[in-house]
Every structure is written in structure tokens, then in C-alpha cells.
Amino acid sequence: xxxxxxxxxxxxxxxxxxxxxxxxxxxxxxxxxxxxxxxxxxxxxxxxxxxxxxxxxxxxxxxxxxxxxxxxxxxxxxxxxxxxxxxxxxxxxxxxxxxxxxxxxxxxxxxxxxxxxxxxxxxxxxxxxxxxxxxxxxxxxxxxxxxxxxxxxxxxxxxxxxxxxxxxxxxxx
Amino acid sequence: xxxxxxxxxxxxxxxxxxxxxxxxxxxxxxxxxxxxxxxxxxxxxxxxxxxxxxxxxxxxxxxxxxxxxxxxxxxxxxxxxxxxxxxxxxxxxxxxxxxxxxxxxxxxxxxxxxxxxxxxxxxxxxxxxxxxxxxxxxxxxxxxxxxxxxxxxxxxxxxxxxxxxxxxxxxxxxxxxxxxxxxxxxxxxxxxxxxxxxxxxxxxxxxxxxx
Numbered sequence: 001x002x003x004x005x006x007x008x009x010x011x012x013x014x015x016x017x018x019x020x021x022x023x024x025x026x027x028x029x030x031x032x033x034x035x036x037x038x039x040x041x042x043x044x045x046x047x048x049x050x051x052x053x054x055x056x057x058x059x060x061x062x063x064x065x066x067x068x069x070x071x072x073x074x075x076x077x078x079x080x081x082x083x084x085x086x087x088x089x090x091x092x093x094x095x096x097x098x099x100x101x102x103x104x105x106x107x108x109x110x111x112x113x114x115x116x117x118x119x120x121x122x123x124x125x126x127x128x129x130x131x132x133x134x135x136x137x138x139x140x141x142x143x144x145x146x147x148x149x150x151x152x153x154x155x156x157x158x159x160x161x162x163x164x165x166x167x168x169x170x171x172x173x
Numbered sequence: 174x175x176x177x178x179x180x181x182x183x184x185x186x187x188x189x190x191x192x193x194x195x196x197x198x199x200x201x202x203x204x205x206x207x208x209x210x211x212x213x214x215x216x217x218x219x220x221x222x223x224x225x226x227x228x229x230x231x232x233x234x235x236x237x238x239x240x241x242x243x244x245x246x247x248x249x250x251x252x253x254x255x256x257x258x259x260x261x262x263x264x265x266x267x268x269x270x271x272x273x274x275x276x277x278x279x280x281x282x283x284x285x286x287x288x289x290x291x292x293x294x295x296x297x298x299x300x301x302x303x304x305x306x307x308x309x310x311x312x313x314x315x316x317x318x319x320x321x322x323x324x325x326x327x328x329x330x331x332x333x334x335x336x337x338x339x340x341x342x343x344x345x346x347x348x349x350x351x352x353x354x355x356x357x358x359x360x361x362x363x364x365x366x367x368x369x370x371x372x373x374x375x376x377x378x379x380x381x382x383x384x
Contacts, residue, residue: 048207055211059218066225073229077236081376084243088357088379091264092345095355095381099346115375 071159078113078124082153082165085111085128089151090167093130097171103149106130113155126155135170146172231364232372235335239362239374242311242327242337246284246302246358247380250326252317261288261300261315263380269353271344274303281305284342284356294318302326304340311337327362337362338373345379355381 096104107129114124133148150168157163196204249260263269266286274281283303290296300315308325315322328335339361344353357379364372 051211055214055218059214062218062222066222066229069229070225073233073236076233077374080236080240084240084376084378088377091381092355092379095346099354112375117371117373 075157075160075163078155078157078163079165081113082111082126082155082163083167086151086153086165086167089128089130090149090169093149093151094169094171103130103132111153124155124158126153128153144172146170228366228370228372231334231366235362235364235372235374238327238335239360239376243358243360243376243378245313245326247378249286250300250302250313250315250322252315252320252322254317259317261286261298261317263302263356263382266300266382268351269356269382270351271342271353272301272303276305276307282340282342304337309336309338311340333365335362335364354383355379 093103096102109128111126111128112123113126116123129152131150131152133150134145135148136143136145138144148168148170150166153165155163245262247262247264249262249265251258251260263284263286265288267289268287270285270287272283272285274283281303283301286300286302288295288298288300290298295318298315298317300313300317302311302313304311310325311327313322313324313326324330327337337360339359341359343357343359344350345355345357347353357377360374360376362374366372
């Protein structure tokens with residue numbers, strides 16, 4: 001018997017409740033069906049907090065990445081300044097040795113790695129030293145003497161500690 | 174029976190409209206506030222990131238450009254020669270001479286590098302590197318064989334991000350002004366990021382001839 005009486009057939013009522021009961025606030029339905037807010041498909045405070053946390057983590061990540069990139073670019077710049085200074089000094093010593101048969105000796109020399117636009121901020125300085133190392137090498141059975149000119153620039157890199165740039169060149173006699 | 178069924182249907186329709194699922198004004202306002210804060214935070218992060226990215230990118234390009242300029246002055250500007258390149262710079266020149274070129278905005282200081290002129294057709298070869306105050310840029314002017322070159326080498330033409338503020342060549346250990354053997358090259362340049370923000374570089378090196 002497929003015919004059903006809408007007044008007595010409970011399954012019909014259950015179907016109807018299932019279809020629309022959760023949204024109805026009439027007296028004919030139980031109180032448990034009034035839990036309107038809990039059944040809304042919205043966002044909860046936990047979801048908002050999670051969104052905040054994700055955004056904060058992303059922002060902090062970007063910020064840390066930028067700081068790292070900036071420190072690397074600054075370090076790269078300081079490396080270039082030191083390399084140019086040291087290679088220039090190496091050129092000069094070669095020139096001096098070639099023309100005056102000796103080196104233009106110095107023990108240590110202060111160099112400016114970077115000057116900042118902010119006048120209150122002290123410039124980043126380093127120290128350039130020079131060293132001559134006597135060496136010998138066996139070439140085709142003959143012992144050949146040569147000198148190694150070693151130019152070293154040392155400075156304190158912010159956030160990275162002491163940095164050393166060395167350029168050396170051999171002078172065969 | 175029919176009347177009872179009809180009244181149930183009408184009541185159901187009435188409840189269907191009345192009990193539509195929706196959101197309240199409070200929820201809308203709360204959503205707007207929360208969304209504004211989240212979008213504001215994200216936008217602030219993106220703007221900060223982009224500004225810093227531009228600043229760092231300018232600074233990195235400025236460093237690279239300045240370094241390449243010094244390398245060019247030292248080791249030479251490339252001239253195409255039979256599918257190869259000839260480099261004429263201060264380090265490989267036969268002689269060096271400082272030059273002051275007159276101009277509308279004062280004199281332009283530069284250095285003239287004379288290469289080996291022994292090859293046939295190259296008796297008048299030269300390369301001159303000089304700074305023009307008005308353009309705030311370093312140029313190369315050269316003659317190689319029958320060809321004549323003039324080019325803005327740093328910053329490249331049309332690149333208004335950078336300005337060369339100093340390009341000083343100081344001769345060292347001078348015996349003959351027409352045959353300088355060593356120079357000190359001081360280069361200062363800046364990247365203009367905004368009206369208030371600039372990044373500067375300052376390079377200094379010694380270049381000797383005949384290495």
C-alpha cells in the first residue's frame with residue numbers, strides 16, 4: 001500500500017521535518033530545532049583567529065625574508081667595496097714593485113667600507129693589511145723563488161660578524 | 174480533507190518564506206570589520222614588501238652597474254672586430270692622459286686611453302671615458318679604425334633610476350702628464366627610489382697601466 005495519509009503517516013512528517021524543520025521556529029517543533037546560530041554555515045571565532053595567525057605568520061615571514069635580503073645586498077656591497085680596494089692596492093703594489101723594485105710597504109691602513117647618509121651613524125670602516133710571503137717552487141728541476149703579496153681587508157659586518165677579503169698575487173723574481 | 178491539506182500547504186509556504194536562512198545586520202557588520210582588518214593587514218604587508226623589493230632591487234642594480242662601469246674603464250670597452258671583441262681600457266692602454274672637456278654645465282673630467290696604434294688603419298684609435306655633469310652619466314667616446322663610437326655606458330640611456338654624482342680620476346705618481354701610469358678612480362652614484370629615499374654607492378680603486 002503506497003498511499004499514505006498525511007495526518008497519520010509519521011514518515012511523511014519526518015521527511016517534512018528533515019526538509020524544513022531545522023529552519024522553522026514555530027511552536028509545533030521541538031526546542032532543539034531552534035538552534036539557529038549553531039547550524040548556520042558562517043565563520044566562527046576560531047576560524048577568524050586562524051586567519052589572523054596565518055596572515056601574521058605570512059607577514060612575519062615576508063618581513064624576515066626582506067631583512068635577510070637587505071642584509072645580503074648590503075653585505076654584497078661591502079664585499080665589492082673591499083674587493084675593489086684590495087685589488088686596487090694589489091695593482092698599486094705591482095706597479096710600485098715593477099718601477100721601484102720594492103713594495104710600497106704599510107702595516108695597516110684604515111679604509112672606509114661605507115658611509116651612511118645619516119650623519120649620526122658612524123661609517124663602517126675596515127682595516128687593510130699587507131703581507132709578503134717568501135716562497136719557492138720546483139719548476140723543471142729548478143728551485144724558483146717567488147713572493148706572494150697578500151692584501152687582506154677585515155671589517156665587522158653588521159649581523160654577520162667579522163668578514164675577511166683576501167687578494168693575493170705571486171711575484172716571480 | 175481537501176481543505177485541511179490545502180491549509181497545510183499554505184502554512185508550509187508561509188513558513189518557507191518566513192524562515193529563510195540568512196544573516197543578521199550584526200553579522201554583516203562583524204564580517205565587514207573582520208574582513209577590513211584582514212585585507213588591511215594583507216595590503217599593508219604587500220605594499221611594504223613591494224616598496225622594499227623596489228628599493229633592494231634598485232640598490233642591487235646600482236651596485237652591479239657601478240661595478241661594471243669600473244671594470245669597463247679598467248679592462249676596456251668592447252669593440253667588435255671580425256666576430257671577436259677588442260677591449261681598450263686603462264689597464265691595457267699604451268698611454269693615459271687626463272682630459273677636461275668644455276661643456277655647457279662646466280668641464281667634463283675624463284681619461285683618454287691610447288691603445289697600441291701600430292696596426293694598419295689604427296693610427297688614431299683612442300677611447301675616452303668621461304662624466305657629463307648635466308646628464309649625471311658616464312660616457313664612452315672612441316675611435317677604432319674608421320669607426321666612431323659615442324655611448325652612454327652608465328646609467329644606460331633612458332634609465333633614469335640612477336645618477337652618477339662623482340667620477341673622479343686622480344693621477345698617481347705622475348712623471349709625464351701625457352703618459353700617466355697609475356690612476357685612482359672614485360665613483361659615487363645613487364639610485365633615486367623616491368623623493369625622500371635614495372641609495373648610494375661609493376667605489377674607489379687604483380688602476381695601473383701595463384699589467
